Structures are given as C-alpha cells and as structure tokens.
Amino acid sequence: MYSPINFNAGPATLPVQVLDIIHKDLFNWNNTGVSILTIGHRTSQFAELGERLEASVRRLLHVPDDFAVLFLPGGAQIQFAMIPMNLTRGFQSANYIETGYWSAMAIKEAQKYTQVRLAASSKDQQFTIIPPEETWELRQDAAFLHFTDNETIGGVEFPEVPQVGDMVLVSDMSSNIFSKPIDFNRLGCIYACAQKNFGIAGMSLVIVRRDLLDRALPETPAVFNYAMQDKNHSLLATPTTFAWYVASLICDWVEQEGGVAEMEKRSLVKAKLLYTCIDQSNFYHNSISALYRSRMNVPFLLPNQRLEEEFFLSAKKAGLLYLEGHRSVGGARASIYNAISLKDVERLTEFLNSFAKAR
Numbered sequence: 001m002y003s004p005i006n007f008n009a010g011p012a013t014l015p016v017q018v019l020d021i022i023h024k025d026l027f028n029w030n031n032t033g034v035s036i037l038t039i040g041h042r043t044s045q046f047a048e049l050g051e052r053l054e055a056s057v058r059r060l061l062h063v064p065d066d067f068a069v070l071f072l073p074g075g076a077q078i079q080f081a082m083i084p085m086n087l088t089r090g091f092q093s094a095n096y097i098e099t100g101y102w103s104a105m106a107i108k109e110a111q112k113y114t115q116v117r118l119a120a121s122s123k124d125q126q127f128t129i130i131p132p133e134e135t136w137e138l139r140q141d142a143a144f145l146h147f148t149d150n151e152t153i154g155g156v157e158f159p160e161v162p163q164v165g166d167m168v169l170v171s172d173m174s175s176n177i178f179s180k181p182i183d184f185n186r187l188g189c190i191y192a193c194a195q196k197n198f199g200i201a202g203m204s205l206v207i208v209r210r211d212l213l214d215r216a217l218p219e220t221p222a223v224f225n226y227a228m229q230d231k232n233h234s235l236l237a238t239p240t241t242f243a244w245y246v247a248s249l250i251c252d253w254v255e256q257e258g259g260v261a262e263m264e265k266r267s268l269v270k271a272k273l274l275y276t277c278i279d280q281s282n283f284y285h286n287s288i289s290a291l292y293r294s295r296m297n298v299p300f301l302l303p304n305q306r307l308e309e310e311f312f313l314s315a316k317k318a319g320l321l322y323l324e325g326h327r328s329v330g331g332a333r334a335s336i337y338n339a340i341s342l343k344d345v346e347r348l349t350e351f352l353n354s355f356a357k358a359r
C-alpha cells in the first residue's frame with residue numbers, strides 16, 4: 001500500500017526527511033539537552049539558528065546585501081496590513097493589481113491604511129488571465145505597486161516580474177516562494193507566509209529593500225515595524241521559534257535537492273504532467289489561460305457536482321488526500337509544492353485517468 005499524499009494548499013506537505021529530523025530533535029535539540037519546542041530564543045544556540053536561517057535564505061534566493069531579510073510573526077494576511085503600514089508614509093496612495101481571491105483580500109485590507117488605486121483587474125474574465133501590462137493604469141506618485149505572484153485559490157501565476165520602470169514592486173509570494181529564482185533588481189519587497197513552501201504556519205518571510213525602511217506610519221506596532229525588526233534581527237519579541245527551526249530545515253532540504261533553480265525545473269515538469277492529464281481527459285476541466293497557469297496550485301472541475309463527492313471518496317481510498325477546492329470556489333484542487341514529488345503527481349494523474357475511464 002502506498003503512503004498517503006497531502007495535496008492541501010496550506011498547511012502543506014513537508015518533505016519526509018524534514019519530518020524525520022524534527023522527530024529526532026523533539027526531545028534533545030542540537031545536544032542542548034532540551035526540546036526544540038522549549039529552547040530559549042535568547043540562547044546562543046537559537047541565535048545561531050537564526051543566523052543560519054538568514055544566511056540560507058540569502059544564499060538560496062541570491063538576496064542582495066541592500067535587502068533586509070525578516071522572519072515575522074503571523075501569516076500573509078497580517079502582511080496585507082503591514083505592507084501599507086510600513087511602506088506608505090509620505091504617500092497618498094498605492095497601486096494594486098487584482099487577479100483573484102488573495103489580491104482582492106490584500107486590497108480590502110490596504111484600504112484601511114491608504115488610498116488604493118486599482119490599476120488593473122481580471123475580475124471580468126473570472127480571474128482566468130493576468131491583465132496585459134499595457135492596460136494597467138498606474139498612479140506614478142503612488143508608494144508602490146502590489147501584485148500576487150501566485151493566486152493559490154484561482155490557480156493563476158505571473159509568468160514574469162512586471163515591467164513598471166521605477167515603481168516600487170511588492171509581491172505576495174506566499175504560495176510560490178522557493179519555487180523559482182527571484183530577480184531582486186526589479187522588486188522592492190516580497191513576502192510569504194511559511195505554511196506552503198517554507199515550513200509550517202505561524203510566521204512570514206519578508207524581504208525588503210533597506211532604503212524603503214523609513215516609510216512606516218507612526219502608529220505601526222513595534223513588532224510589526226520592519227525597520228525595528230531589522231535592527232533586532234527579527235527578535236524584538238519572542239519569535240515563532242519552532243517555525244524558524246522548520247524553515248531552516250526546509251532551506252537545508254532545498255539546498256540538498258539542488259537549490260531553487262532545480263525546484264523550478266521540477267515544478268514545470270510536474271505542472272505540465274498534471275495539466276496535460278486534465279486537458280486530454282475530456283472529463284476534468286481547468287479554465288485558466290495557458291500562459292498564466294500556476295505551477296503550484298491546480299484547480300479543476302469535474303463534469304458535474306454529483307461526481308465530486310464520489311471523486312473525493314475514491315481519491316481518499318487511494319491515499320490522495322485533501323483534493324477539495326477552496327470553500328469559495330468548490331471543485332477540486334491539487335497543490336503540488338516543492339515537497340510533492342514527480343512520483344506523487346504521477347500517482348495523482350494515474351488516479352485521475354482511471355476515475356475518468358470508469359465513468
């Protein structure tokens with residue numbers, strides 16, 4: 001019998017090698033005599049872990065020296081507020097691109113702190129495309145342009161970083177961080193919650209150009225102030241110690257597997273296999289325009305809703321778990337992050353084919 005595979009969008013599958021290490025470190029981490037769950041965040045051993053984590057992120061993503069790397073408490077929706085709080089002092093507005101559920105949520109939150117300029121939206125196309133750049137209406141005096149690099153629910157991904165001249169670009173990379181190299185020459189700030197491709201829930205990674213660190217609104221809480229956290233190596237308050245630890249194991253694993261470029265290569269092969277299976281099935285359907293299909297999250301519909309229940313039940317019996325689509329859109333969705341192997345996706349496509357054939 002195969003071991004089960006978790007296709008959930010987040011919290012998402014961790015590499016089994018990482019789970020093994022966690023298992024060992026649970027009672028005595030790093031010969032400290034105490035559990036990784038209870039190690040003090042002011043100990044020299046934890047300080048070392050923090051330094052190693054930052055160094056790994058910088059190495060894996062080729063982060064330039066003029067960018068700060070922060071590990072902050074809470075998920076990406078907290079960053080929806082923190083981004084405008086930290087980056088809009090002295091500006092009247094911020095540009096946003098709407099390409100699906102998460103960018104819409106980011107816009108809603110940002111409206112509390114700044115005037116949001118909706119520069120483009122693909123809502124009229126049911127979020128099946130990225131609006132062409134030549135149609136974007138940017139306010140040139142806005143603080144930044146925010147976009148969601150990968151829409152985890154809709155399954156739309158930017159094929160490349162937008163070309164917007166000197167405008168500061170802010171990117172939500174929650175669901176595709178560490179799945180491709182990042183061109184920091186063209187970006188001002190990226191952020192990602194950890195529970196998709198960078199470990200477990202509880203923390204977010206923020207990488208921000210240091211010259212943007214003097215733009216925080218005065219009411220920004222200290223713990224959420226990028227500049228203050230940068231000065232304190234993200235240790236202003238007790239950090240999410242276990243999430244930092246798991247993130248450092250994920251970095252080690254990505255490095256051992258060949259790095260971020262290798263993750264990108266694998267993601268293209270896995271995604272192609274799954275989309276081809278869906279497209280050729282005459283049974284399942286994915287409506288995202290081919291250019292913008294996500295490499296990480298693949299939503300698909302069955303011919304009718306009646307079949308869905310049966311589909312999820314059979315999938316579960318085959319050890320293919322949590323293929324249900326997001327509650328806002330229904331249908332099915334397979335999240336195929338770094339920790340999902342090509343073999344795992346092959347098992348999924350074999351199941352998809354046999355389920356379709358039997359109907």
Ligand SMILES: *Cc1c(COP(=O)(O)O)cnc(C)c1O
Nearest residue numbers: 075076077078102152174175193
């Ligand atoms: C998951 C996700 C979020 C929300 O993250 P939380 O940690 O639940 O707040 C935001 N944006 C994107 C792109 C996501 O995938």
